[in-house]
Amino acid sequence: MRELVEESRFRVSETERSQMDDQTPRWFEPPTLVIEPRRSLFDLDLGSIWRRRELLYFLVWRDVKVRYKQTAIGAAWAILNPLLTALIFAVVFGKLARIPSGALPYIVFAFAGFLPWTYFSQALTRCSASLVGNAHLITKVYFPRLMILVAGVTTPAVDFALSLLGLLGLMVWYGVSPTWNLLALPAFLLLAALIALAVGLWLAPLNVRYRDVGHAIPFLVQAWMYCSPILYPVALVPERWRLLYSLNPMVGVIEGTRWCLVGGERPDLPTLLITILVTLPILLGGLVFFRRMESAFADVI
Amino acid sequence: MGDIAIRAENLSKAYRITATHYRHDTLRGHLAEGLKSMLQVLSRSHSQKETFWPLRDVSFEVKRGDTVGIVGRNGAGKSTLLKILSRITDPTSGRAEIYGRIGSLLEVGTGFDHDLTGLENIYLSGAILGMRKTEIDRKLDEIVAFSEVGKFIDTPVKRYSSGMYVRLAFAVAAHLEPEILIVDEVLAVGDAAFQRKCLGKMGDVAQEGRTVLFVSHNMPAIARLCRWAIWLDGGRLKDTGTPDEVVAQYFASGREPEGEVNYRAHGQRAPGSEAVRLVAARVRAANGAVTTSIDARNPFTVEIEYEVLRSDVGLRVGFSLVTPDGIVVFSTNDADGTRDADHGEARRAPGLYISTCTIPGHFLNYGQYFVTIGADTPLIQSHFLVDRVLAFVVEQTGGVGGHISDGRQGLLRPELPWIIDRAE
Numbered sequence: 001m002r003e004l005v006e007e008s009r010f011r012v013s014e015t016e017r018s019q020m021d022d023q024t025p026r027w028f029e030p031p032t033l034v035i036e037p038r039r040s041l042f043d044l045d046l047g048s049i050w051r052r053r054e055l056l057y058f059l060v061w062r063d064v065k066v067r068y069k070q071t072a073i074g075a076a077w078a079i080l081n082p083l084l085t086a087l088i089f090a091v092v093f094g095k096l097a098r099i100p101s102g103a104l105p106y107i108v109f110a111f112a113g114f115l116p117w118t119y120f121s122q123a124l125t126r127c128s129a130s131l132v133g134n135a136h137l138i139t140k141v142y143f144p145r146l147m148i149l150v151a152g153v154t155t156p157a158v159d160f161a162l163s164l165l166g167l168l169g170l171m172v173w174y175g176v177s178p179t180w181n182l183l184a185l186p187a188f189l190l191l192a193a194l195i196a197l198a199v200g201l202w203l204a205p206l207n208v209r210y211r212d213v214g215h216a217i218p219f220l221v222q223a224w225m226y227c228s229p230i231l232y233p234v235a236l237v238p239e240r241w242r243l244l245y246s247l248n249p250m251v252g253v254i255e256g257t258r259w260c261l262v263g264g265e266r267p268d269l270p271t272l273l274i275t276i277l278v279t280l281p282i283l284l285g286g287l288v289f290f291r292r293m294e295s296a297f298a299d300v301i
Numbered sequence: 302m303g304d305i306a307i308r309a310e311n312l313s314k315a316y317r318i319t320a321t322h323y324r325h326d327t328l329r330g331h332l333a334e335g336l337k338s339m340l341q342v343l344s345r346s347h348s349q350k351e352t353f354w355p356l357r358d359v360s361f362e363v364k365r366g367d368t369v370g371i372v373g374r375n376g377a378g379k380s381t382l383l384k385i386l387s388r389i390t391d392p393t394s395g396r397a398e399i400y401g402r403i404g405s406l407l408e409v410g411t412g413f414d415h416d417l418t419g420l421e422n423i424y425l426s427g428a429i430l431g432m433r434k435t436e437i438d439r440k441l442d443e444i445v446a447f448s449e450v451g452k453f454i455d456t457p458v459k460r461y462s463s464g465m466y467v468r469l470a471f472a473v474a475a476h477l478e479p480e481i482l483i484v485d486e487v488l489a490v491g492d493a494a495f496q497r498k499c500l501g502k503m504g505d506v507a508q509e510g511r512t513v514l515f516v517s518h519n520m521p522a523i524a525r526l527c528r529w530a531i532w533l534d535g536g537r538l539k540d541t542g543t544p545d546e547v548v549a550q551y552f553a554s555g556r557e558p559e560g561e562v563n564y565r566a567h568g569q570r571a572p573g574s575e576a577v578r579l580v581a582a583r584v585r586a587a588n589g590a591v592t593t594s595i596d597a598r599n600p601f602t603v604e605i606e607y608e609v610l611r612s613d614v615g616l617r618v619g620f621s622l623v624t625p626d627g628i629v630v631f632s633t634n635d636a637d638g639t640r641d642a643d644h645g646e647a648r649r650a651p652g653l654y655i656s657t658c659t660i661p662g663h664f665l666n667y668g669q670y671f672v673t674i675g676a677d678t679p680l681i682q683s684h685f686l687v688d689r690v691l692a693f694v695v696e697q698t699g700g701v702g703g704h705i706s707d708g709r710q711g712l713l714r715p716e717l718p719w720i721i722d723r724a725e
Contacts, residue, residue: 031308031398031399031400032399032400032401032402032403033388033398033399033403034396034397034398035385035386035388035391035392035396035397035398035399036391036392036396037391037392037393037394037395037396054428054434055428055429057428058425058428058429061425062414062417062421062425065416065417065421066414066417069416069417069457070416136411137411137412137429138389139389140389140407140408140411141387141389141405141407141411141412141429141430142387142388142389142405143429143431295390295391296391298384298389299316299390
């Protein structure tokens with residue numbers, strides 16, 4: 001037995017030696033991990049997310065699986081939900097309020113706006129609630145906490161992909177043909193994910209501390225929806241408010257996604273530039289804020 | 302340094318507690334608090350905040366390949382230490398260096414999702430605990446065999462019996478292969494056979510030359526498995542040494558007898574879980590008075606007062622009687638009388654309860670006894686386990702042996718029926 005122990009020690013030291021510079025004496029061997037009170041604010045350690053990417057896959061996989069367990073029609077809900085919502089809005093806003101939708105049938109116009117919005121609102125809601133929802137993990141095991149948020153904005157992408165099928169059906173029905181613009185779709189989806197993550201990075205830690213945030217989010221999402229060109233085209237917004245309006249980063253995303261999916265007005269470059277310029281500081285500030293709050297999650301949650 | 306696995310230097314953890322902190326944790330409450338403390342700073346009055354140190358200036362080294370046990374009473378800082386070393390919470394000051402891949406096991410079933418099947422949970426829990434998918438693929442058959450759940454592996458775990466659930470959860474954890482393994486009192490759940498299996502597995506891990514750090518109230522297990530022991534008391538390092546020395550000293554450190562403990566003022570820091578919280582416990586003599594001195598001839602009661610917060614968990618509350626040498630005289634719980642198939646676990650509506658046990662007179666021998674109280678949901682969760690929280694002395698006041706003080710051996714001193722017959 002002693003031999004066994006000695007042998008395994010030898011094996012461990014062998015692998016360590018291979019990682020070290022030959023000139024380094026053994027007693028300078030660096031620790032694998034140093035645990036200290038506060039890490040630097042700007043040490044975001046994004047590499048650890050990459051190293052544990054399999055966990056990200058499993059977290060998303062769990063959320064998708066659990067979401068449709070014990071439902072009769074399962075993932076069809078991902079298509080039905082936005083479709084039925086768009087149908088209601090098509091009746092109210094398209095037929096009764098007669099909001100113009102350009103060359104497109106109103107329901108196609110609304111649905112193409114609803115898809116990215118549904119994705120975004122789910123991503124934001126999940127991301128903001130993710131830390132509190134995974135409290136049992138946070139207090140019992142370590143992994144990069146950011147992973148939970150990234151999983152939160154990734155999971156709804158599966159629903160998004162499914163609901164594209166619904167859109168395809170609508171397009172066939174109304175004779176709207178897809179274009180090569182479709183190739184730009186991933187870029188806009190990524191942008192939506194980054195915006196959701198950027199806001200989530202602020203809201204999720206606040207939610208850990210103050211559960212008020214959880215109550216405020218549905219309202220935030222609803223207000224944000226009416227500030228985005230989902231049910232109406234941007235052209236309906238008075239010219240002089242246009243600049244202020246496009247400070248909402250989702251304006252560029254919704255317009256862009258709709259352009260990818262069903263054609264129509266292409267979002268102009270300044271709008272997209274503003275979208276990115278607004279998102280970046282929120283995202284980077286969010287990362288620093290998250291990092292700062294991270295160490296206290298297990299104590300406060 | 303090549304043979305060091307963990308080096309902790311002056312690790313400390315502090316919490317700031319205020320009276321309102323726990324109850325009014327809303328934005329408005331906090332803003333009001335912030336404003337108040339700003340005013341206090343301006344007026345130079347002292348803040349009401351108290352600093353509480355669950356861990357203070359703890360330094361130690363663990364050699365590579367050693368198995369180290371951590372002993373100490375509840376609130377001694379054991380769990381806090383493990384949480385810091387597992388990176389779940391940051392230390393307030395001090396530092397720790399870890400040499401090697403570290404894995405920790407602070408509960409059975411980390412990451413399990415009730416809606417997923419056993420197989421799905423193996424992957425999920427494995428990934429959360431730090432295994433690669435290929436690693437899980439490779440060990441899958443072994444894990445399934447160890448868990449003994451067999452054909453139920455494709456059934457959602459919410460339909461599992463509590464025993465199956467725990468076995469599967471431990472099977473996943475047991476197949477983690479970090480160089481340094483940190484284990485909390487996970488052995489407090491499960492039946493005796495399961496606990497033996499866990500201990501056996503821990504012994505295997507230690508023999509493979511990996512470093513193990515574990516907390517347990519199971520002193521014989523510590524003595525058997527560990528090469529070194531660390532004793533924490535009140536957040537500080539009290540002693541380190543061979544398990545035999547440390548365990549002996551730990552037991553010798555019996556406090557002044559205490560007939561009653563009350564956790565009412567502790568709020569959420571009272572021992573307990575989200576389902577049950579300990580409120581108080583006391584020893585009462587036959588006349589109803591709270592006491593630390595029991596007449597050997599008379600019955601007395603042990604009362605455990607607790608608050609049930611959730612009604613959906615089965616519950617049993619009980620205690621063990623322990624001698625100053627650490628020998629358990631007996632264990633009993635309030636489900637003993639019931640004869641349910643399901644271990645007599647009873648669901649109780651939320652509210653305040655008192656479970657009272659009467660210990661007969663003419664039963665315990667003279668001497669000092671400690672009471673370790675606990676509550677659990679059998680095989681699932683330990684809600685609280687407070688080590689030797691009460692103490693009392695059984696006084697020599699007659700009874701068996703009459704007024705003659707005969708030093709009888711044994712823990713018990715029962716008055717048993719004897720018949721003396723003339724054989725002829």
